Amino acid sequence: MHVMLLQEAGRVLVPARVPQPRPGPGEVLLQVRACGICRTDLHVARGELANPKLPLVLGHEIVGTVVARGSEVEGFSEGERVGVPWLGWTCGSCAYCLSRRENLCDLARFTGYHRDGGYADYTVADARFCFRLPATYDDVHAAPLLCAGLIGHRSLRAAGDPARLGLYGFGAAAHLVAQIARHQGRRVFAFTREGDAEGQAFARGFGAVWAGASTEAPPEPLDAAIIFAPVGALVPAALQAVAKGGTVVCAGIHMSPIPAFAYDLLWGERSVRSVANLTRRDGEEFFRVARAVPLHVEVETLQLAEANQGLARLGAGLVRGAAVLVPTSGG
Ligand SMILES: [Zn+2]
Numbered sequence: 001m002h003v004m005l006l007q008e009a010g011r012v013l014v015p016a017r018v019p020q021p022r023p024g025p026g027e028v029l030l031q032v033r034a035c036g037i038c039r040t041d042l043h044v045a046r047g048e049l050a051n052p053k054l055p056l057v058l059g060h061e062i063v064g065t066v067v068a069r070g071s072e073v074e075g076f077s078e079g080e081r082v083g084v085p086w087l088g089w090t091c092g093s094c095a096y097c098l099s100r101r102e103n104l105c106d107l108a109r110f111t112g113y114h115r116d117g118g119y120a121d122y123t124v125a126d127a128r129f130c131f132r133l134p135a136t137y138d139d140v141h142a143a144p145l146l147c148a149g150l151i152g153h154r155s156l157r158a159a160g161d162p163a164r165l166g167l168y169g170f171g172a173a174a175h176l177v178a179q180i181a182r183h184q185g186r187r188v189f190a191f192t193r194e195g196d197a198e199g200q201a202f203a204r205g206f207g208a209v210w211a212g213a214s215t216e217a218p219p220e221p222l223d224a225a226i227i228f229a230p231v232g233a234l235v236p237a238a239l240q241a242v243a244k245g246g247t248v249v250c251a252g253i254h255m256s257p258i259p260a261f262a263y264d265l266l267w268g269e270r271s272v273r274s275v276a277n278l279t280r281r282d283g284e285e286f287f288r289v290a291r292a293v294p295l296h297v298e299v300e301t302l303q304l305a306e307a308n309q310g311l312a313r314l315g316a317g318l319v320r321g322a323a324v325l326v327p328t329s330g331g
């Protein structure tokens, strides 16, 4: 089968032919139909996250069809379409796993990081961590839901119940969160890189009542903000933008260092928190939302062999919405 392989952090992916994996106990073998490119892939490829499996197949927004099942697989049949998210395996017995916080499991293994992912024709996944996907989304449009959508949803929940929500970095996750937030009656304020008029217009197209540069103050104080961009300097900027009692949620897995800031910015019961990974319960909840709110998923489709271009475009801020890979032999 064809894969795009990360042989070493900091290097480009190389096309390779490798033997098709065999599903172990509890695993399904999937023919990949589409795989989203997430910012986390970029962090793994650049070596910004410690100890990836190497060589590695990136990709944790996988839509695939079950073509074979290992022993002990329950709930999925051959030919069925499933989604594979970032959370690939948990121990099931640590304090976190036993308290409905499997996203924090110390032994968790993540797709496209500790386990091979979906930049490939085929992949294997632990069936217990796969999701059924709403039929109203085709393969390419369902793929970004598996991380951008899911993590976006978890981040929005962590933001509390804000009437005025700021989104820093208006990419794959933010354009989905904006739609859910609007559906919930919230007003969305979008922050992009300075001078990104096109990105600001894109955000207004998804219902942002205001869009400007992340260096600008919003026209009114916010009740919460979610930071999707991996830029630590946005933390004090967002704290400055939220009213007393406001929450700033850092949604990314990696961020540049956060500059020191005056305690005044945190005072007034403002809080800063991160969101890490996902639980399977988040997935069930989110896909219920995605069924109820028809989300417009803006995608840019690339062939599997173009994975490096996709990652470069994402890194340069050129992707509008989400970039999705489709296997050349797929279909
Ligand atoms: Zn655990």
Ligand SMILES: [Zn+2]
Pocket (backbone or CB within 6 Å): 038, 039, 040, 041, 060, 086, 147, 148
């Ligand atoms: Zn992701």
